[in-house]
Each structure stands twice: as C-alpha cells, then as structure tokens.
Amino acid sequence: MEPLVRLHGITVRYDGRRNGGLVAITDVDLDIYQGEVVGIVGKSGSGKTTLLKVLAGLIRPVKGEVVFNNHKLNGNSFRVGVLFQSPLLLPWRTVIKNILLPIEVLGEDVSKYLSRALELIEKVGLKGFENSYPWELSGGMQQRVALCRALIHRPSLLLLDEPFSSLDAITREEMWMLLQDVISHEGCTTVLVTHDVREAVLLCDRVVVIGGKPGRVRAEVRVDFKRPRDLKLQYTKEFNDYVVMVRGLLGD
Amino acid sequence: MRLSRSRTLNSLVVLVFICVVWELVVDLLSIPQYILPTPTSIASTTIKYYDYLLRNLLDTSIHALVGLALAATFSLAISLPLAYSEVVRDTVYPLITGFNAIPRAALVPLLALWFGLGSMPKILTAFLIAFFPVLVPTLTAMVTIEKELWELLMSFGATKTQILIKVGIPRAMPYFLSSLHMGLTSSFVGTVIAEMVASDSGLGYVILSSTSRLDTALAFSCLILLALITFVLSKVLSVVERRVVGWAYRVST
Numbered sequence: 001m002e003p004l005v006r007l008h009g010i011t012v013r014y015d016g017r018r019n020g021g022l023v024a025i026t027d028v029d030l031d032i033y034q035g036e037v038v039g040i041v042g043k044s045g046s047g048k049t050t051l052l053k054v055l056a057g058l059i060r061p062v063k064g065e066v067v068f069n070n071h072k073l074n075g076n077s078f079r080v081g082v083l084f085q086s087p088l089l090l091p092w093r094t095v096i097k098n099i100l101l102p103i104e105v106l107g108e109d110v111s112k113y114l115s116r117a118l119e120l121i122e123k124v125g126l127k128g129f130e131n132s133y134p135w136e137l138s139g140g141m142q143q144r145v146a147l148c149r150a151l152i153h154r155p156s157l158l159l160l161d162e163p164f165s166s167l168d169a170i171t172r173e174e175m176w177m178l179l180q181d182v183i184s185h186e187g188c189t190t191v192l193v194t195h196d197v198r199e200a201v202l203l204c205d206r207v208v209v210i211g212g213k214p215g216r217v218r219a220e221v222r223v224d225f226k227r228p229r230d231l232k233l234q235y236t237k238e239f240n241d242y243v244v245m246v247r248g249l250l251g252d
Numbered sequence: 253m254r255l256s257r258s259r260t261l262n263s264l265v266v267l268v269f270i271c272v273v274w275e276l277v278v279d280l281l282s283i284p285q286y287i288l289p290t291p292t293s294i295a296s297t298t299i300k301y302y303d304y305l306l307r308n309l310l311d312t313s314i315h316a317l318v319g320l321a322l323a324a325t326f327s328l329a330i331s332l333p334l335a336y337s338e339v340v341r342d343t344v345y346p347l348i349t350g351f352n353a354i355p356r357a358a359l360v361p362l363l364a365l366w367f368g369l370g371s372m373p374k375i376l377t378a379f380l381i382a383f384f385p386v387l388v389p390t391l392t393a394m395v396t397i398e399k400e401l402w403e404l405l406m407s408f409g410a411t412k413t414q415i416l417i418k419v420g421i422p423r424a425m426p427y428f429l430s431s432l433h434m435g436l437t438s439s440f441v442g443t444v445i446a447e448m449v450a451s452d453s454g455l456g457y458v459i460l461s462s463t464s465r466l467d468t469a470l471a472f473s474c475l476i477l478l479a480l481i482t483f484v485l486s487k488v489l490s491v492v493e494r495r496v497v498g499w500a501y502r503v504s505t
Contacts (some may be wrong), residue, residue: 058403084400094422133502
C-alpha cells in the first residue's frame with residue numbers, strides 16, 4: 001500500500017538571527033497511511049513541532065521531499081487542519097463563525113458548509129452554543145470549537161500539536177475519547193504531536209519517537225490495540241508495557 | 253446600575269462642595285472678579301451670553317470633530333499599508349514619529365499664512381494633533397497578531413492580505429475606538445489653539461478676547477463649556493464602543 005504522505009530525508013534548518021543556523025531535524029523519513037493515527041513523541045526541543053509544521057506546509061525543509069498521494073510537493077498543496085495547544089479562537093466571532101473561518105479563507109461558499117458545521121458542533125457536544133462567543137466558554141469547550149474548525153474543510157490530514165496539554169486531567173481524558181470518536185467518524189488521517197506518552201499510546205496506531213540534537217526518528221512502535229479504545233485500557237499491564245517501552249526509547 | 257448612579261451623585265456633591273468653598277474664599281479674601289470670578293458670577297455670565305457662547309461652542313465643536321474625523325480616517329487608512337509591509341513601516345513610521353516631535357501649535361501661524369483665517373487652520377491643527385494618538389495603538393494592534401494564530405491561518409492557506417482583513421482589522425477596532433477618546437481631547441486642544449492664534453470665532457477666540465477685556469468670568473464660561481462638551485462626547489463614544497466592539501469588553505448580547 002502506498003502511503004498518503006511520505007516524508008523523505010527531511011532536514012530543517014532555522015536561519016533566524018536568534019538561533020542562527022540551528023538544525024532542528026535531520027534526515028527524517030516518515031510514512032503516514034490513509035486513516036492512520038500517528039503519534040510523534042519527543043522531549044521538548046526534539047523537533048517534533050518542526051516536523052508537524054513541515055507537514056502543515058508552514059516550514060520548507062532545506063533538504064528532502066514531501067510526497068502526497070505519489071505527487072512530489074513544493075510547499076503546501078494538500079488540505080490540513082491544525083489544532084494547537086491554545087484554541088486561538090477569534091473573540092469577535094461566534095462559535096459557528098469561528099468554525100467557518102477556514103471556508104471563508106479558502107473562498108468557498110460558506111452556506112454549503114453550514115449544516116456540516118452544525119453537525120460537527122453537535123458531534124463535539126456543543127449544541128446550543130453556536131452563537132456564543134469564545135470567552136463565554138470554558139477552556140475545554142473552546143478546544144472543542146477549535147477541533148471543529150480544524151475539520152470543517154475536510155482536511156486530508158489532521159495535525160494536532162499538544163492539543164490537550166493546557167487542560168486539566170479530567171477534561172483531557174474527556175477530550176481523548178471525544179477526539180477518538182470524531183476521528184473515527186470523520187475517518188481522517190491524524191498526526192498527534194505530544195510529550196505525553198500515555199496519550200500517544202492510548203490514541204495512536206503507531207508511535208514515532210524523535211530524539212537527539214538535531215532530531216531524528218529513533219524508533220517506531222506499533223500499538224496493537226483495536227480502536228475504539230476505552231479509558232480503562234490505561235490500567236492494564238499491556239498498556240503499561242507500551243508506555244514503559246516508549247518512555248525508554250525517549251532516553252533520559 | 254444603582255451603584256453607578258449613587259457614585260454619580262457623590263461626584264455631584266463633591267462638585268457642589270468645591271463651588272461653595274470657591275465662592276466663600278473669593279468673598280472672604282475679597283479677590284477681584286477679574287482675577288478669579290465666583291461660580292455664581294460665572295453662571296450669571298453664562299446665562300447672559302447664552303446665545304453667543306452656544307454659537308461659538310458649536311463653531312469650535314464642528315471644527316474639532318471634522319479634524320478628529322480626518323485624523324481617524326487617515327490613521328486607519330495608513331495603518332493598513334504600514335501593517336502590511338515591514339519595509340513601508342520601517343521607512344514611513346520614523347518619519348511620522350519625527351513629525352510628531354514638532355510642537356503642532358507652532359504650525360498654526362504657518363497654516364494661517366497658507367490657508368488664511370477661518371476654518372482650515374482650525375481643522376488642520378485639530379487633525380495634526382489628533383492623528384498620532386489614534387494611529388499608534390491601531391497600528392500596534394494590527395502588527396502584534398500572535399505567531400501561532402498567524403500559522404494557523406497560513407495552514408489553511410490564508411494570504412497576508414486575508415490575515416490583515418480577517419484578523420488585523422477586527423483586532424485593532426477596540427484599540428482604535430478607545431484611542432478616539434484621546435484623539436477627541438487632542439482635537440479640541442488643536443482647534444482652540446488655532447482659534448486663539450488665527451481666527452475671529454470659536455471659544456478659543458472668545459477666551460482670548462474676554463481675558464484681554466478682563467472679562468474673566470466669560471473666559472471661565474468657555475473653559476467649563478469646553479470641558480462639558482468633551483465629557484459628553486466622550487460618553488457618547490463609550491456607548492458606541494460598547495455597541496460596536498462589545499466583545500472586547502466581554503459584553504454578552
């Protein structure tokens with residue numbers, strides 16, 4: 001089977017004045033298959049966010065290539081949905097208008113996406129909040145709105161950059177289950193960048209460990225639990241074996 | 253609501269108290285009226301010259317507001333290219349800052365020389381003093397969009413122009429509107445200065461001519477009217493702010 005996205009020999013160098021010539025990641029090869037949930041774990045500064053930004057088309061690698069559906073790419077030319085740690089909602093827009101923002105930017109007919117937006121809102125449990133403003137919602141609710149916005153334009157790839165690390169433990173577990181539910185419903189290929197090993201093992205089909213300076217792929221671990229997974233899985237021996245293994249691969 | 257009403261009442265009581273003390277001090281120390289008129293004589297002067305004062309108040313206000321409108325329009329219009337291009341910003345902004353360092357009051361004789369006495373120097377002085385305090389916060393809000401928000405918009409293909417329109421402008425609106433309070437007082441200062449130097453109408457002119465006749469009470473009437481009109485206009489502006497950018501004040505609608 002051909003991968004949906006293939007990263008081949010990716011090297012990224014930042015040539016800003018501040019971090020002059022810093023090589024963030026080097027020679028990274030990564031295949032992402034249709035419908036897969038791939039976790040990228042690494043310590044802070046390991047280049048995992050850089051890798052996500054390459055996938056998002058926000059950073060152009062100095063070496064290597066991004067291949068999408070067998071087409072070599074020059075910059076960003078497939079649709080991605082991004083969810084960052086902070087929800088980044090626009091406070092002057094209501095929930096529904098925040099969600100429809102990508103459609104406006106893409107220049108598509110907003111009215112055609114209205115029912116999809118309402119469906120996503122219902123799916124994440126925010127029915128009735130369509131016309132609320134972001135500041136009227138809790139942090140977890142805001143992040144759910146941001147998830148809808150990341151999905152509204154049917155991206156080929158959903159990119160999550162530590163999406164739940166600013167939430168409390170209970171809300172985070174709720175969001176894990178919600179995310180799993182939404183991903184399987186949408187059938188979207190997902191890349192989850194996180195430093196939380198438990199989160200990666202619980203949600204992903206495959207965990208890629210990045211480490212070193214500059215960052216390289218250290219190992220890949222296939223997580224053989226069937227989806228959908230239950231929160232109780234965390235308390236099993238098999239789950240903890242995975243966690244211990246991935247944690248070990250991260251290094252000290 | 254009840255709380256704010258009782259606070260307003262408190263302010264009024266303090267104001268009345270100040271006036272009573274003022275009246276007594278002037279009476280007891282026998283200060284001549286042309287040095288410091290009593291509140292009662294200011295009030296009777298205001299009533300006596302009611303028509304005259306109102307006409308000149310209107311004259312001053314119109315010029316100040318036209319100047320402010322020009323300043324607001326100009327600030328918005330140039331903040332867009334300045335926000336869009338760093339090159340334009342680095343080139344033009346130091347020039348604007350440099351111009352701001354010129355005491356604008358000193359330009360009034362030149363403006364009178366170029367445009368004659370009358371409306372033009374009044375409007376232009378108001379404009380020249382008011383535009384900088386409006387431009388700075390507006391531009392700052394446009395160019396300080398968070399990097400992550402910028403990346404988010406880029407990730408679904410937004411162009412720089414789109415980011416400026418969808419984020420920069422709405423984000424700058426609360427700063428723009430609140431800077432108009434500052435611009436409002438500045439524009440009245442500008443118009444009054446121009447009226448003192450190069451005009452034969454408006455409250456600035458009335459202040460100048462009444463003090464030269466030692467009719468100090470009339471000058472005080474003008475000062476009080478100027479304070480009142482800027483206060484009222486500022487309140488009107490606050491209402492507009494709450495309506496237009498209520499989100500910035502977290503006003504649920």
